[in-house]
Structures are given as C-alpha cells and as structure tokens.
Amino acid sequence: MKFAIALFSPAHSPASRRALRFTEAVLTGGHEVVRLFLYQDGVHSASANTVTAQDELDIAEQWRQLISLHGLDGVVCIAASLRRGVLDEQEAKRHQRPAANLAAGWELSGLGQLHEASQHADRLVCFGGH
Numbered sequence: 619m620k621f622a623i624a625l626f627s628p629a630h631s632p633a634s635r636r637a638l639r640f641t642e643a644v645l646t647g648g649h650e651v652v653r654l655f656l657y658q659d660g661v662h663s664a665s666a667n668t669v670t671a672q673d674e675l676d677i678a679e680q681w682r683q684l685i686s687l688h689g690l691d692g693v694v695c696i697a698a699s700l701r702r703g704v705l706d707e708q709e710a711k712r713h714q715r716p717a718a719n720l721a722a723g724w725e726l727s728g729l730g731q732l733h734e735a736s737q738h739a740d741r742l743v744c745f746g747g748h
Contacts, residue, residue, distance in 0.1 A: 620650045622735035625660035627746025629668055629678040634660070637745035638680055645688055653691045653735035654681075656724070658747060661699040664692070664724040678721070685723035693735075696726040 621644050627633035644651055656664055663678045670676040685692045700709065703719070706726050710718040720726065736742040 622739035624744040626658040628662040633746030666721040
C-alpha cells in the first residue's frame with residue numbers, strides 16, 4: 619500500500635511523534651511512503667535550528683534520519699515555512715535574510731505537492747492541525 623503522510627503540528631507535539639511512529643511502522647511493514655508533507659506548524663520539524671531539551675526525544679532529528687535512511691521525499695509547504703521563518707538558501711537570499719535554516723533532506727515546495735501525493739497514494743494520513 620502507498621501512503622502520503624501530512625504533518626500539521628510542530629516537532630514537540632504528540633501528533634508529530636505519532637506521525638513518526640506511524641511512518642516507521644508503514645515502512646517496516648513493507649509499504650511505501652509516497653511523500654512526507656509538512657504544513658502549518660509542522661514546518662518547524664524541518665528547521666535545522668530546532669533545539670530539543672536533553673531529556674526529550676528529538677523528533678525533528680528522527681524525521682531527518684528517517685528521510686535519509688529510506689530516501690523519502692520530504693516536502694515542506696513554502697508558504698507556511700516563509701511565515702514561520704524556515705528558509706532554504708534561495709528563499710533566504712530572495713527575501714534578504716541573513717541565513718537559511720532548512721534542514722538537510724527537506725525541500726520547499728507548494729501545496730500542490732500534497733495534492734499530487736494524495737493522487738499517487740492509496741491513503742493520505744494527516745496528523746495534528748487545528
């Protein structure tokens with residue numbers, strides 16, 4: 619089965635942890651993850667500047683490791699990321715900001731990427747949100 623995963627909540631939220639564990643279970647079960655899509659506050663999971671307390675799980679880092687290990691397509695909504703200060707090199711330069719902070723493994727793109735993923739997946743599973 620093919621899954622598209624959308625995350626709407628930040629890395630420190632229970633929804634993000636559930637999304638990560640669900641994605642791991644999907645992959646362990648031999649299924650395919652068509653795309654991971656971060657939207658709304660979920661884009662904070664793609665920031666390289668996120669620092670987690672020593673006594674907490676670093677969910678953002680675990681997302682990066684999962685993407686790297688499985689070669690997953692990690693997409694961050696560009697409009698949501700710009701509003702929240704998560705920028706790649708191109709957007710930092712375009713908006714005259716001093717630095718980029720998009721973590722490795724993630725790419726900025728439009729909301730259309732979520733729509734496309736849902737068309738190619740058997741299931742779209744969303745975590746978090748308002």
